[in-house]
Amino acid sequence: MYCLLVTLFVVIFAVYKLFEHQRGKTMIENTNNRHVLITGCDSGFGNELARLLDKRGVPVFAACLKEKGAAELKKHTSSRLRVLQLDVTDQNSIHDSVEFVKRHLPKCSGLWGLVNNAGLQILEAPLEFHSSEAIQKCISVNLLGSIDVTKSFLPLLRKTRGRLVFVSSDSAIIEWPCRAPYVISKVGLEAIAECLRRELYHVGVTSHTIQPGSFKTKIVDPNEMKSTLQRAFDNVDEEVQQYYGQQWLSKLKESFSEIPGIQYEDLSPVTNAMYHALFSVMPKRRYRCGMDCEYYYYPVSLLPEWFNTWYWKMSPPPDSVTRVDNQVIKNH
Incomplete structure (x- = not known):
């Protein structure tokens, strides 16, 4: 009886995964009337996604931090794409961006997609090297900024039963040493995405995370x-x-x-995942992008915690253990 139940479960699971895979290939039609806002379009994933969506006829609001990034993006996109300046850590800037989007949306329509892509990594070093200001800035941009932007645009997303996309990182899979503030921000981003997935279930707004591996962007x-x-x-x-x-x-x-x-120079695995999250009939909850993230970091993360602690440990300073032991003996 037990073997029969296990077999039945495996068969049902396999059939569901096959159905999910096939449905995932089906894309939403008429994307030319589904507006998408992307943060962090000055360079990297945000910039590439804005260009991709623009080429495919999607009306895009591309939010850039600096005028230089905005001007450069305009040169390579159609007049359909609208560029705006947005500092995700500034409440006034967020408010102005909401008003900008409302003014340029068709009357009585909403926003189909919000891609929270803006992010930075200030320092790669042990925690005691990070100043309070550096820690605050990292978390403010990567996590709190995404939360504030999402809160502000939710009314527009509810109108369309749209999509929320959060650009996370392999740092949400592996708690890398020397990246504590960055890891905290990305783990928090995954958490808020899951909370919103449940909070917004009844209105049909879905939430998705993108986990890029080692891709060549200006963040590194x-x-x-x-x-x-x-x-x-x-x-x-x-x-x-x-x-x-x-x-x-x-x-x-x-x-x-x-x-x-x-690092992978081709950013298309990430931008294609973003596009799928925005326009697939059955988008995935989470997208792991890059061979390293999908077939190395994630499988290793499933191994016992003691192994992960040992395997990903930081290289110690020369003779640090001996010096610490001697100091302990001296103090006693």
């Missing part, structure tokens, strides 16, 4: 990362500097130089 610049790390090291207490030391600092800087070699 090895040279900038090295200089930022050096400034952070110079500003911490002397005790912290002595604990880590110059040798450890140089080794971490060298590791940044290896990043371009593992």
Whole structure:
């Protein structure tokens, strides 16, 4: 009897997954009247998605932080795409963007999609290297900004039973050492996406997350990362500097130089996932983008926690364990 129930469960699950896969291939028609707002369009995923949607006839509101990014995007898109400036950490800026979108939407219509893409990573270093201001800025842009933008545009999304898309990261799968504020912001983003999935179920607004692996965008610049790390090291207490030391600092800087070699230059796996989340008849709850994210980080994350702690541990400073042990003995 037990074997029969297990077999029945497996068959039902397989049939459902096949149905889900086939339905996922079916895309919504008439996308030329479904307006989409994308944040963080100055460069990277947001910029690429704005161009992709514009080419496919989707009316886009492309939110850029800087005038330079907005001007550059206008050069490569049609007059159908509307560019606006938006600082996701500024309530006045968010309010102005809502009014801008309302003015340019057809009368009595709403917003079909909101892609919360704006994000940054200020510093890759142990937590004690991060200033309070740096931590706050990272969380404000990546997490709180997305929450505030989403709250402000929800009335327009409810009108269309539209789609919410949150650009997360492989940092929501692996709690990388030296990226604590960034990890916190992305794990929080996944959480808010799931909360909204449940809160908005009754009105038909769906929520989806995108988890890119190692893709080449301006958020990760090895040279900038090295200089930022050096400034952070110079500003911490002397005790912290002595604990880590110059040798450890140089080794971490060298590791940044290896990043371009593992990054995907083709951003289409991410933008295609975003497009699917916006316009598939049966979009996925979560999209893992990149071979590393799908077939390496995620499977490893399912292994026992003690293994993950050991496997992803930070390289310790030279003789740090011995020095700490000696200090403990001395204090006692």
